[in-house]
Amino acid sequence: MTTIRDVARKAGVSVATVSYVINGTRNVAPETAARVRAAMEELNYHPNAVAQSLRTRSTHVIGAVISDISNPFFATLIKGAEDCARKNGYSLLICNTSEKLENELVYLQLLSRKRVDGMIIAPTGKNDALIKDLIERGMQIVLIDRKMEGVSAPAVLSENEQGAYQATRYLLDHGHRRIGIVLGLPHVSTTTERLLGYRRALAEDGIAEDPSLIVYGHSQVGGAREASVKLLNRPDRPSAVFATNNLMTIGLMTAIHDLGLRCPRDVSVIGFDDFDWAAAFEPPLTTVAQDPYLIGERAVEILFANLNQAHRSTPEIRIPTRFLPRGSVQKL
Amino acid sequence: MTTIRDVARKAGVSVATVSYVINGTRNVAPETAARVRAAMEELNYHPNAVAQSLRTRSTHVIGAVISDISNPFFATLIKGAEDCARKNGYSLLICNTSEKLENELVYLQLLSRKRVDGMIIAPTGKNDALIKDLIERGMQIVLIDRKMEGVSAPAVLSENEQGAYQATRYLLDHGHRRIGIVLGLPHVSTTTERLLGYRRALAEDGIAEDPSLIVYGHSQVGGAREASVKLLNRPDRPSAVFATNNLMTIGLMTAIHDLGLRCPRDVSVIGFDDFDWAAAFEPPLTTVAQDPYLIGERAVEILFANLNQAHRSTPEIRIPTRFLPRGSVQKL
DNA sequence: GCTATATATCTAAACGTTTAGTCTAACCGT
């Protein structure tokens, strides 16, 4: 690999001068600059970003800690984050925790060692200690999708309560009284917030909550399928089910299919999260659409804003959801 | 940030000794080691990976250049790659080219400057020069999903020709004679290979190729929808259509839906790529399933193998596809 | 008791940049 020293030698200048023409940080005579550039060209020189990082104490990398990149929600979120990062000359290092606290810990340590300039994190939820510690020692962190009580970091989240409320409200307005809900992981904020919205709508109509209608799929398709089967096999089967994320929705639809039921004839469905295929197949799915791309984008925007300010702000940004009525809900 | 020097001072030893206990590269007396570890603990010391990289000339990062992380195929591939990378102590830097040559060039330069230890690349296809150049100067590169003629790098690919052949064969066996095909990007190897399989099956039955049945969606849902609408609006509409990747499939299904047609009653469909939702909605989609997770995993396995060998091998690995007959094809 | 060997530790140079400080020569105004 050719170094700045090689370039300097070839151009007959000092390494400092080469550095100045690369970065434009000081005046250098036009003809000298030209000679340096020619030398760089000829030697096919590319500055060593590792050395630059060591010296400048900035890696231009931001770490993205999510549960699972193969989940379309996070994949799209990361796309938004990456697009925004690249525009600002940054790259993204991705880390899949699989919702395991141990993985999250390992990754946070790793990113910290790699001296990333910041992180966006969808926390598993049980780990405030390390995150707090990182923030204290100056690491820039933005929470995405989920928040954590007690950590003072910006967070970019969906309007979960409102979205879930709308979905439930819609079902109630269509005459449904027994409404099941398939939730994801018990202890993350998205789950609790969506449950809250569901409850608010029910309460509004004076419907007593039936605990047997509230089931957890633990954010896995298989788990959602099992939970849904149990839910749908009850003698007093709900007439409608609200699945609170895309994996839950797939599990629920699979269960309906496997039980030989039809949607919406036998059971109405609303899903949280919208994707291309939701409209293209039968039934066209009624969904509460989140905007994961925007979440990712806003998160790194905020990260950069804080990176350039001495004092950091810790806003809680809420990205609105959109309710998309399609064909998976039947009027009773 | 606390440095190795701080630890050394606190433990009353030289920095070398601290380094030795961190890396276990030389004998150090047990009690000294204990003292050093205590100091590290107390100071909450985490080695600076940037400095380590500069010195050891290894970043433990591999670059992943793909077209679009929000495409589930690539998202799953990246998951496989990341899982394998992490097991070996490596991280993944992701780069979305959006199928644009210019982006690919920028990213390859960037990764090269960042001194990644290797790259896995799904090339846009028109850019052999830079990739060849990188390989020549010692960069470890593994091609994924697509290959490039003339570059001597390992490649991990699906059995595209065979998969497409099977799908077409299946349609022929079900009595279809006019079979449309919706292809992705014209110049990438996956497209040409899948077209080849389609042709082989048709030729086998002595069916003359009808160019009007071969359309391109340019690997975008919108493009696929438009192309499909044109295809299905022909007076001599094909009785079956083969969509050669997941985006094409969604575009095709959307077109069918928008035209008020029903699948499989009016038109039979087979898709390339299988995903959770393909089985859960109506019609349950008959697909040729790829194994993107395995592609990603094998790719970084090969990368690591070559990283540790003086002489590198450049195998072309083919990952088998699985044909999954479900409900979207009608017998004529 | 002496050499040979093994063990534990240290010194200092490197990895490839950036950048504060210094130097030189040219230019300017008076």
Next chain:
DNA sequence: ACGGTTAGACTAAACGTTTAGATATATAGC
């Protein structure tokens, strides 16, 4: 002609590690 300014270039220290080689001390063999 001379001090003051400026433009352009250079020197060298620093960023935080690793590691080859030197040094010192203990252990063993005879």
